[in-house]
Amino acid sequence: NAGVTQTPKFQVLKTGQSMTLQCAQDMNHNSMYWYRQDPGMGLRLIYYSASEGTTDKGEVPNGYNVSRLNKREFSLRLESAAPSQTSVYFCASDGLFDPQHFGDGTRLSIL
Amino acid sequence: GQQLNQSPQSMFIQEGEDVSMNCTSSSIFNTWLWYKQDPGEGPVLLIALYKAGELTSNGRLTAQFGITRKDSFLNISASIPSDVGIYFCAGQLSFGANSKLTFGKGITLSVRP
Numbered sequence: 017n018a019g020v021t022q023t024p025k026f027q028v029l030k031t032g033q034s035m036t037l038q039c040a041q042d043m044n045h046n047s048m049y050w051y052r053q054d055p056g057m058g059l060r061l062i063y064y065s066a067s068e069g070t071t072d073k074g075e076v077p078n079g080y081n082v083s084r085l086n087k088r089e090f091s092l093r094l095e096s097a098a099p100s101q102t103s104v105y106f107c108a109s110d111g112l113f114d115p116q117h118f119g120d121g122t123r124l125s126i127l
Numbered sequence: 128g129q130q131l132n133q134s135p136q137s138m139f140i141q142e143g144e145d146v147s148m149n150c151t152s153s154s155i156f157n158t159w160l161w162y163k164q165d166p167g168e169g170p171v172l173l174i175a176l177y178k179a180g181e182l183t184s185n186g187r188l189t190a191q192f193g194i195t196r197k198d199s200f201l202n203i204s205a206s207i208p209s210d211v212g213i214y215f216c217a218g219q220l221s222f223g224a225n226s227k228l229t230f231g232k233g234i235t236l237s238v239r240p
Contacts, residue, residue, distance in 0.1 A: 020169075047226055049227075056232070057232070058130060058215070058230050058231065058232040058233060059170075059215070059230045061227060061228075064227060066226070074227070106169050106170070108169075110226060115160050115172055115175045116160070116172070116217075116228060118162075118169035118170045118171070119169050120167075120168050120169045121167075121168070121169050
């Protein structure tokens with residue numbers, strides 16, 4: 017049982033490049049989330065999807081877009097990467113009476 | 128946005144000692160969660176608490192949901208080197224449409240052999 021799978025695990029981008037972070041869960045969860053983790057800042061919610069077909073902004077959505085492709089998959093896109101988006105990105109999912117489970121993260125550096 | 132209060136930021140203990148961490152909020156939550164994050168990995172759920180006053184154990188870990196619903200604590204007994212990591216608390220109002228978590232900034236635990 018893989019849980020929450022994130023790809024890629026590491027990525028280096030140049031300023032202005034775009035990329036999509038992928039996330040898939042195999043727990044039949046309705047809700048999925050994208051967080052970023054920065055030193056001293058804890059986990060901050062970027063976007064979430066309460067159910068298939070819906071997405072909503074979290075605390076720090078600027079510079080990001082998301083797509084809930086189907087119940088299993090929730091992607092995060094950086095259209096024009098900026099150095100301030102250097103971070104570790106985590107995807108998570110939860111369901112009714114099943115707390116949030118996290119993936120192992122994507123470590124993203126933007127030069 | 129709101130964050131839960133976890134302090135101190137770091138704790139240093141000797142192997143074999145017990146350690147207690149608490150987490151406080153100015154708002155009420157209906158679920159409290161405790162996660163541990165190892166270096167280079169994602170947070171892993173340790174204990175989930177669903178009822179005010181609930182005391183739950185998971186091996187050497189014990190956590191309690193405060194009666195006021197504004198706090199929770201986590202106790203680790205007889206610490207071992209693999210207990211090293213960052214411990215996060217999280218509060219949740221409910222499952223479903225309002226299921227977003229509110230996190231503390233975490234406590235980094237170091238265990239001296």
